[in-house]
Amino acid sequence: MTELDKKINEVFPGLVVRKDLTKLVKGNAIVPSYVLDYLLGQYCATDDEDTIYSGVERVKDILAKHYVHRNEAALVRSTIKEKGRHKVIDKITVDLNDKTGCYEATFSNLGIKGVLVESSIVKKHKRLLVGGVWCIADMEYSQSEDPRIVPWIMNSLKPIQVSHIDVERFLEGREQFTSREWIDLIIQTIGFDPEQLSQRNKMFQITRLIAYCERNYNLIELGPKGTGKSHLFSEFSPHGILISGGEVTVAKLFVNNTTGKIGLVGYWDSVAFDEFAGTQKKVDKSLVDILKNYMANKSFSRGTETLGAEASMAFLGNTKRSVPYMLKHSDLFDELPDKYRDTAFLDRLHCYIPGWEVDVLRGELFTSGYGFIVDYFAEILKHFRNYDYSLEYKDIFELNSTIAQRDLDGVRKTFSGLMKLLYPGKGCSREEMQEILSFSMEGRKRVKGQLLRMDETYIPVTFSFTDKESGKEYFVKTLEEKQYPEFFGENGQVTEEATGQNQKIPQRETSQPALESGKHIQVTENQKGISFEKLFADYLKGASSITVQDPYIRYFHQAKNLSEFIQMVLKIKPVGDEVDVKLITKMDETGSSNQEGLLSRLQENLEGSGINFTYEYDEGNTIHDRYITTDTGWKIILGRGLDLFQQYDYKDAFCLANNIQEERYCKAFEVTYIRSKD
Structure with a gap:
């Protein structure tokens, strides 16, 4: 246990859990992190290993017995009937039956609806009326002779969230941490290892949380996929909801003018729009207009009545272009649908998180350290919404x-x-x-x-x-x-x-008159001083499309060579331009390599860089020739493909050959350069 973890447990006993336990207990249960943290907080809020072990087993047992898997719903319904009573963990939505004047619950996974709910429960937990809330419900089955009466009876319902917080204790605890320690505690609460993140990256993660503690906060984050943009808005707090950008309607978000029913902004502290970007998406102009008014004035209209709301807005989307490309050719809102590129709408945004700076999620980013029980911290954040x-x-x-x-x-x-x-x-x-x-x-x-x-x-x-x-x-x-x-x-x-109006910007070169077509070079075994840049850079400058055919890109060292080749292309291309690099290779039918995994990882890491990397496998799986072609007319014939170097210790960060290609010993190979057109 680190010194920080020891301090966390000393200052906040009973309010923190080990963050790697969530994965241990989750299994195949499709529930938000705050639900699991709530259960872990009941049984594992300690640093005693024996207690943690028994607590984890207890939580696993609770999930096994009471969490409703959708494909086992019939079995759970049978259990309730045969036992007479049974507790379930499910996402529950309540609606008012206009004809009977009664509130009725629908169980998302259990697959039952029309279950009567007392008005007092609805008054206490209004968010049941919109979006659904994860709850622990004590269910009973009682068959009636009248088939119109629903046989399911709810004896009790408890939303999964803490019932009480001691804010003074929280503030006193904060004073015992330095600023750096406190930031690291928040990062561990989110689930990340602070040692793996820069200070700036930590601040981006923390900025995402503002929507939970600040009323009417309008945030946008655009960047490559896989950076965890949506995680905090779907899993972190029972007071936030994540919806698909394509599912948003005026009725769902604000008010249904037919029924008068208030939408999401009336019940949730944070409403996040996932997949917000996408130039081809259809957007309702009236929704944008209402959003503009709400984001500026914190209100919206229901008929002739004006209603206020406190929900913060978070707009989350993916970008495809590199930052310099967007800056050179358009702007950093380039990926938004046309109707959202309304400057009056964008002017209401309080902050733009540059998602291209946020680390892509990978295994080593996640922590095994201690952080606050998520629903406890969520209630603390909700408390501070009352302050300015x-x-x-x-x-x-x-x-x-x-x-x-x-x-x-x-x-x-x-x-x-x-x-x-x-x-x-x-x-x-x-x-x-x-x-x-x-x-x-x-x-x-x-x-x-x-x-x-x-x-x-x-x-x-x-x-x-x-x-x-x-x-x-x-x-x-x-x-x-x-x-x-x-x-x-x-x-x-x-x-x-x-x-693009100033011609001083470096323009793409489209010809290489000084380069000789037909040039042929030979490199002998054990020769040094060779690099991809020396071999290829002059012939690739100015190209916007490059194709590499190499039948043997299968193993790590071969994929690393390809990665270094693409890095060289990235280095020589003009700032603000993009280059398409396509690989044609043979599929490893033996299955002895992780070919697909390596190539997909390379593709993922190049997103947003200005290099658009794609790959395909030869249909007949019979290609043998190795070459590079460009849309500027060059064909570079490669005797050995990109596999030019002898083995070196790529795991040793201090090995010169690992960082400098010229320091590597070469295999024997030949290269020929041919210009196919003017």
């Missing part, structure tokens, strides 16, 4: 006077949320507050920068703030501005380069 920390900086810092009101709102909302998460007792140093303010400002500046690209009527502002004591002014830049300054002007505003 947005102006805590005012005695120390002053924001630039040019910053517009909507920009101020965005900065302050993010700042308030981060303060609640990191410094709920409001005790932070000047330097720590400066870091939070800078990070909050960057999130809003990313939004404003795109608005300036999309609509020239927006007025540029300076995102900066001044230390009232020292007079020092802090200017905030997004990481994109620092990495790709050629696409930004003064203060990060859009430039002619960004719209």
